[in-house]
Amino acid sequence: MTVPTEIGWNEPFEIASVRFVTTCPSVPEQYDCFIGDAKVGYVRLRCGEMTVHCPDVDGELVFEAQPDGMDYFEPYERENWLSEATDAIRAWHLRNKKENQ
Numbered sequence: 001m002t003v004p005t006e007i008g009w010n011e012p013f014e015i016a017s018v019r020f021v022t023t024c025p026s027v028p029e030q031y032d033c034f035i036g037d038a039k040v041g042y043v044r045l046r047c048g049e050m051t052v053h054c055p056d057v058d059g060e061l062v063f064e065a066q067p068d069g070m071d072y073f074e075p076y077e078r079e080n081w082l083s084e085a086t087d088a089i090r091a092w093h094l095r096n097k098k099e100n101q
Contacts, residue, residue: 003079007072015079015086029072031082032056033089041089043082046071052085054092063088 003013007029012021018040020031033041042057044050048070052063067081068074 003082005075005078015083016090018086018089020082027071029069033085035090035093040093041085043085045069045073045081050081050085052088054089054096060092062092 003015004011007026010022010025012019014020017035019034020043021034022030023032024030028044028046030042030044030046032039033043038055040055041062042053042055042059044057045067048066050063050065050067051061053059054062063085065081065084067077069077073081
């Protein structure tokens with residue numbers, strides 16, 4: 001499935017093996033992220049501030065940015081910013097896996 005370009009999308013989608021599940025389809029735009037069955041990330045855009053925490057909202061801040069959208073991504077930027085979030089989540093997951101071996 002491709003990354004949705006419109007707000008309010010409720011179907012899960014994947015970027016580079018990270019599954020995004022919408023937890024709030026409107027304001028703020030936010031997602032829980034999974035690799036397999038493991039929850040590995042939380043992505044939120046509110047008041048123009050995008051944050052990515054791993055493995056959940058109370059976890060480590062691994063990425064932040066200021067997209068053009070205020071409480072939800074503009075259609076032209078969603079895929080780019082969620083791809084950046086995916087890179088940060090995958091890096092955290094890999095680092096965490098190595099530390100726990």
